[in-house]
Amino acid sequence: MIEFIEFILFGAAIGGIFALIASGFSLIFGVSRILNFAHGVCFAVSAYSAIFLIKELSLDVYSASLIGVAMAVLFGLLVYAMTKPIRNNAVMVIIVTLAFALLLEQILLLVFGNRGLTLTPFVEGVQVIHENLRIAKIRLIAIPMAIAILLALDLFINRSMLGKRIQAVSQDLEASMLIGINVEKVFIVTIAISSALAGFAGILYSQIFNVYPAMILRVLIYAFAIVILGGLGSFRGSILASFMIGYVYLATMKTLGAHWSEFVMLITIVGILAIRPTGLFGVRE
Amino acid sequence: MRALAIIALALLLAFCISQPEGVGKREKVVIGILAPLSLPEGSAQEKAARIAVEEINARGGILGYRVELVVGDDKLDPTIGSAEFRRLATIEKADLIVGGFSSGVMLATMEVMAETKTLFLADASSPSHSAKVAENYEKYKYWFRLQNNATTFAYDIADMVKMLREHGYDVKRVYIIRDEHIWAEDVVKALKPLLESLQVEIVRDVKIPRNYAEYEPLILEAERLNANLIIPIIALAGTGDILVKQWANLKPKILIGGDLLAANDYGFFEKTGGAANYVIFTADGGTLITDPITEMGKKFVEKYKAKYGHYPEAHQAFVAYDAIHLYKIVVEEAHRNGEKDPFNPDVLVKYLERFNETNPIILTRPIAFTKNHDLAWGDNLTRNLISQWQDGKQVVVYPKNVATGELKFPPWIK
Numbered sequence: 001m002i003e004f005i006e007f008i009l010f011g012a013a014i015g016g017i018f019a020l021i022a023s024g025f026s027l028i029f030g031v032s033r034i035l036n037f038a039h040g041v042c043f044a045v046s047a048y049s050a051i052f053l054i055k056e057l058s059l060d061v062y063s064a065s066l067i068g069v070a071m072a073v074l075f076g077l078l079v080y081a082m083t084k085p086i087r088n089n090a091v092m093v094i095i096v097t098l099a100f101a102l103l104l105e106q107i108l109l110l111v112f113g114n115r116g117l118t119l120t121p122f123v124e125g126v127q128v129i130h131e132n133l134r135i136a137k138i139r140l141i142a143i144p145m146a147i148a149i150l151l152a153l154d155l156f157i158n159r160s161m162l163g164k165r166i167q168a169v170s171q172d173l174e175a176s177m178l179i180g181i182n183v184e185k186v187f188i189v190t191i192a193i194s195s196a197l198a199g200f201a202g203i204l205y206s207q208i209f210n211v212y213p214a215m216i217l218r219v220l221i222y223a224f225a226i227v228i229l230g231g232l233g234s235f236r237g238s239i240l241a242s243f244m245i246g247y248v249y250l251a252t253m254k255t256l257g258a259h260w261s262e263f264v265m266l267i268t269i270v271g272i273l274a275i276r277p278t279g280l281f282g283v284r285e
Numbered sequence: 286m287r288a289l290a291i292i293a294l295a296l297l298l299a300f301c302i303s304q305p306e307g308v309g310k311r312e313k314v315v316i317g318i319l320a321p322l323s324l325p326e327g328s329a330q331e332k333a334a335r336i337a338v339e340e341i342n343a344r345g346g347i348l349g350y351r352v353e354l355v356v357g358d359d360k361l362d363p364t365i366g367s368a369e370f371r372r373l374a375t376i377e378k379a380d381l382i383v384g385g386f387s388s389g390v391m392l393a394t395m396e397v398m399a400e401t402k403t404l405f406l407a408d409a410s411s412p413s414h415s416a417k418v419a420e421n422y423e424k425y426k427y428w429f430r431l432q433n434n435a436t437t438f439a440y441d442i443a444d445m446v447k448m449l450r451e452h453g454y455d456v457k458r459v460y461i462i463r464d465e466h467i468w469a470e471d472v473v474k475a476l477k478p479l480l481e482s483l484q485v486e487i488v489r490d491v492k493i494p495r496n497y498a499e500y501e502p503l504i505l506e507a508e509r510l511n512a513n514l515i516i517p518i519i520a521l522a523g524t525g526d527i528l529v530k531q532w533a534n535l536k537p538k539i540l541i542g543g544d545l546l547a548a549n550d551y552g553f554f555e556k557t558g559g560a561a562n563y564v565i566f567t568a569d570g571g572t573l574i575t576d577p578i579t580e581m582g583k584k585f586v587e588k589y590k591a592k593y594g595h596y597p598e599a600h601q602a603f604v605a606y607d608a609i610h611l612y613k614i615v616v617e618e619a620h621r622n623g624e625k626d627p628f629n630p631d632v633l634v635k636y637l638e639r640f641n642e643t644n645p646i647i648l649t650r651p652i653a654f655t656k657n658h659d660l661a662w663g664d665n666l667t668r669n670l671i672s673q674w675q676d677g678k679q680v681v682v683y684p685k686n687v688a689t690g691e692l693k694f695p696p697w698i699k
Binding site: 003010109110113118135139212214215250254258259 | 323324325465491492493494496497499501502503505506508509523524526530531535536
């Protein structure tokens with residue numbers, strides 16, 4: 001029983017962080033049909049900025065994290081500006097965003113080195129659930145934090161006027177323009193939200209685990225795989241897929257060993273896609 | 286005028302005769318550093334090599350030739366490492382190459398070394414490197430390791446278990462967490478029979494990939510499996526600090542002690558926010574970074590701190606520093622013995638081999654080579670000193686002949 005509770009909690013934490021990353025990636029694709037291969041940049045830039053600010057300017061973790069997320073949004077808008085002139089050419093968008101991601105990875109490598117860095121957690125210490133089950137408080141806190149943000153996003157998209165405009169653009173770009181929706185504004189808001197989600201995921205991830213330059217591409221692989229599994233453009237599908245993958249990742253680690261976890265995670269995705277090519281919640285266009 | 290010309294010619298002739306073959310042709314001595322420069326283990330090698338080269342040049346170079354340092358970055362990639370070795374050996378015309386870190390990269394670069402017949406004073410730890418020398422001496426004889434062979438890490442970990450028992454901590458069940466890498470494979474292969482002979486059961490042997498950071502479930506599992514000791518054999522994963530933080534956070538009734546490369550780092554205590562307290566580790570390469578065992582080591586560390594503002598980032602600094610000084614020593618020895626070309630790698634191999642178990646040379650550590658060109662291991666040679674972080678300081682706790690303090694147990698254990 002204890003092991004089962006441990007499994008649920010640890011899987012929820014990693015799944016929640018995956019969901020923050022993947023939902024943003026899905027959101028951009030759903031609205032603008034852009035496959036943003038620089039999504040991992042926002043994740044890493046946010047974490048590295050916060051680590052730098054705490055170490056070099058002695059900022060507290062909350063202010064540093066806030067600035068970190070702001071930096072992620074800034075980089076997201078930079079990606080928007082870079083891809084705007086080539087938005088209609090999907091291949092060019094992939095090439096440019098991937099090149100940008102690789103460039104940032106090299107810059108982080110030169111500035112911070114190849115070793116993983118951790119961010120000071122919002123809360124230190126361990127929560128004793130049972131004699132044989134103690135869990136770092138930050139990991140426990142990350143679960144409701146991620147869920148709250150995802151719920152708020154779901155409410156925003158489904159209830160607010162701007163959210164409804166985002167939905168309208170994702171359903172039919174031309175019709176949205178015809179009824180007077182400022183599509184560019186919707187694109188900008190979407191990429192800002194998506195980057196903030198990735199940025200916040202970076203903050204949480206680096207507080208529980210660590211961040212290193214190669215995370216830029218690793219995050220992209222996670223996000224891409226999860227979004228395809230959930231169904232391209234399906235926000236709720238991405239979230240469900242994130243938790244599924246989080247649990248597969250953890251179950252593999254506990255049974256086969258840590259070095260198999262990513263392999264099995266990706267094999268699972270390939271297996272599901274072989275049976276259901278549109279993903280769990282995708283629809284054939 | 287004619288007499289002057291004859292004297293000048295005679296002097297020139299005399300100079301040419303007095304210079305051994307190979308010496309007269311050169312303008313400088315080129316030493317290459319090949320290491321993963323974005324890692325502390327790599328940058329420390331480059332920085333240490335610069336100090337050694339500065340010292341040698343300040344004393345007139347090697348046989349009067351100025352030493353020049355050229356640098357290659359292997360990026361922990363065997364293909365890049367091989368290409369960089371080739372560049373250093375053929376384009377930069379390095380007389381000596383120093384470095385390496387990853388055992389996988391080392392295997393690849395040794396092939397280029399053999400092809401280019403370049404003297405290679407190396408780091409990395411897999412026994413497979415010296416096995417190559419044993420299998421094909423003529424081909425691989427240019428390779429010498431100034432770092433401990435991974436098998437010796439197993440000896441030291443087994444001694445750690447014995448030492449803990451001597452202190453009343455009965456180690457019966459151990460939980461191994463190790464790099465998914467050739468070097469850790471070699472350590473575990475050598476460690477298993479040693480633990481068996483000590484009647485210690487391995488309750489689990491977990492391999493982790495690079496940048497792995499999910500240690501909490503592993504620590505909790507070790508606790509459930511009633512392990513007494515978590516043995517980390519971690520270098521390339523690069524997340525030893527996270528393991529230690531999560532261990533100190535969870536406070537399991539299990540000691541942590543093993544080959545945890547990150548714990549060798551002088552900044553480890555600070556990096557872990559003090560969580561490193563009571564962590565037992567092997568001081569790889571035979572010296573504590575913050576408290577070297579020889580006079581030369583102490584002076585080197587002081588110079589390093591003066592030049593760079595901090596202790597060496599990794600013990601690989603000692604390897605690079607020793608390697609360059611050792612090279613100067615053997616070249617000069619070869620010259621004194623009238624060798625035609627004292628820079629010839631085939632000649633220098635013989636001179637390096639003279640430093641064996643019965644005839645070590647004391648640099649920052651005692652350097653002696655086995656017949657397969659491994660660094661010789663032993664209490665009076667170079668062994669991975671069993672050490673512990675105690676209140677922000679690194680303390681050697683075993684062997685007794687170099688111990689600087691007594692073992693301490695965490696308050697939540699004893």
